[in-house]
Amino acid sequence: LETKERVPVIYKHFQECTGCSMSFIKMHNPIVADLLFDMISLDYHDTIMAASGRQAIEAAEKTKEEYKGKYILACEGSIPMADGGIHSVVDGKTHIDIFREYEKDCAAIISYGSCAAWGGVQAAAPNPTKATPIYKLTNKPVINVPGCPPIPDVMAGVITHILTFDSLPELDIRRRPKVFYRHRIHDNCQRRAYFDSGLFVEEFDDIGSKLGWCLYKVGCKGPVTYNSCSVMKWNDSTCWPVEAGNPCMGCSEDNFWDFGPIFTTL
Numbered sequence: 001l002e003t004k005e006r007v008p009v010i011y012k013h014f015q016e017c018t019g020c021s022m023s024f025i026k027m028h029n030p031i032v033a034d035l036l037f038d039m040i041s042l043d044y045h046d047t048i049m050a051a052s053g054r055q056a057i058e059a060a061e062k063t064k065e066e067y068k069g070k071y072i073l074a075c076e077g078s079i080p081m082a083d084g085g086i087h088s089v090v091d092g093k094t095h096i097d098i099f100r101e102y103e104k105d106c107a108a109i110i111s112y113g114s115c116a117a118w119g120g121v122q123a124a125a126p127n128p129t130k131a132t133p134i135y136k137l138t139n140k141p142v143i144n145v146p147g148c149p150p151i152p153d154v155m156a157g158v159i160t161h162i163l164t165f166d167s168l169p170e171l172d173i174r175r176r177p178k179v180f181y182r183h184r185i186h187d188n189c190q191r192r193a194y195f196d197s198g199l200f201v202e203e204f205d206d207i208g209s210k211l212g213w214c215l216y217k218v219g220c221k222g223p224v225t226y227n228s229c230s231v232m233k234w235n236d237s238t239c240w241p242v243e244a245g246n247p248c249m250g251c252s253e254d255n256f257w258d259f260g261p262i263f264t265t266l
């Protein structure tokens with residue numbers, strides 16, 4: 001990788017909360033500084049760049065012209081399509097117009113987060129702004145990296161795969177990299193033996209919760225959620241939601257906000 005030219009990346013924010021960018025800067029394998037200084041040239045990012053205003057936009061426009069067909073467009077957030085797109089406007093342009101401007105000449109798109117991949121909370125019923133996932137708006141190759149937010153090292157892994165192999169990672173039918181999304185949370189969960197034994201937490205302060213039993217009856221969506229949390233974990237691989245006692249909300253799944261209550265009692 002050290003001998004390769006740094007790949008230009010334009011990272012655009014649409015309708016989102018910036019949580020995915022927070023996750024992005026927490027990557028530790030590689031650490032984000034190594035990614036930014038040695039591997040990619042992050043030429044535009046709304047929140048991680050020294051320049052601001054017109055100067056920042058000019059940096060993105062320059063990359064777009066100089067690296068036609070070569071730059072990667074990273075997207076965070078979905079695009080509001082209702083009412084001509086006026087629900088989200090930056091620098092006097094709607095998100096859909098900005099997206100079209102940068103999508104046109106990119107080599108590939110990475111949709112970071114469940115907003116970009118599926119629509120996110122803003123697409124929850126009745127989806128008043130018609131928040132639309134990126135893959136529905138383009139014919140370019142799209143890698144969906146869902147999660148709210150995605151795991152930092154998954155975000156890093158997707159981009160380092162592209163840099164290392166000069167190709168996109170193998171994707172499943174929903175455009176997710178198979179290497180990170182082929183298993184359900186439930187398949188590798190450390191509480192799985194309790195599920196198989198029928199030992200369930202019934203309330204959050206009961207004896208089962210103190211003993212680390214399965215969280216299915218208090219709302220865990222691990223059996224229907226494809227993600228790597230139970231293998232790769234979070235916080236520098238030290239912990240993850242279910243290990244900490246919180247049911248999986250299914251945050252990497254399409255329409256997870258419409259699944260029903262996050263916490264339940266059966």
Ligand code: SF4
Pocket residue numbers: 016017018019020021076077112113114115116120121147148149150
């Ligand atoms: Fe925020 Fe979640 Fe959307 Fe990422 S996927 S921008 S963390 S709401």
Ligand code: SF4
Pocket residue numbers: 185186187189190191192193195213214215216220221222223242248
């Ligand atoms: Fe499956 Fe959730 Fe129980 Fe883990 S806690 S075994 S993911 S239902």
Ligand code: F3S
Pocket residue numbers: 147148185225227229240241242247248249250251252
């Ligand atoms: Fe999301 Fe479930 Fe992992 S809520 S962070 S997919 S454990």
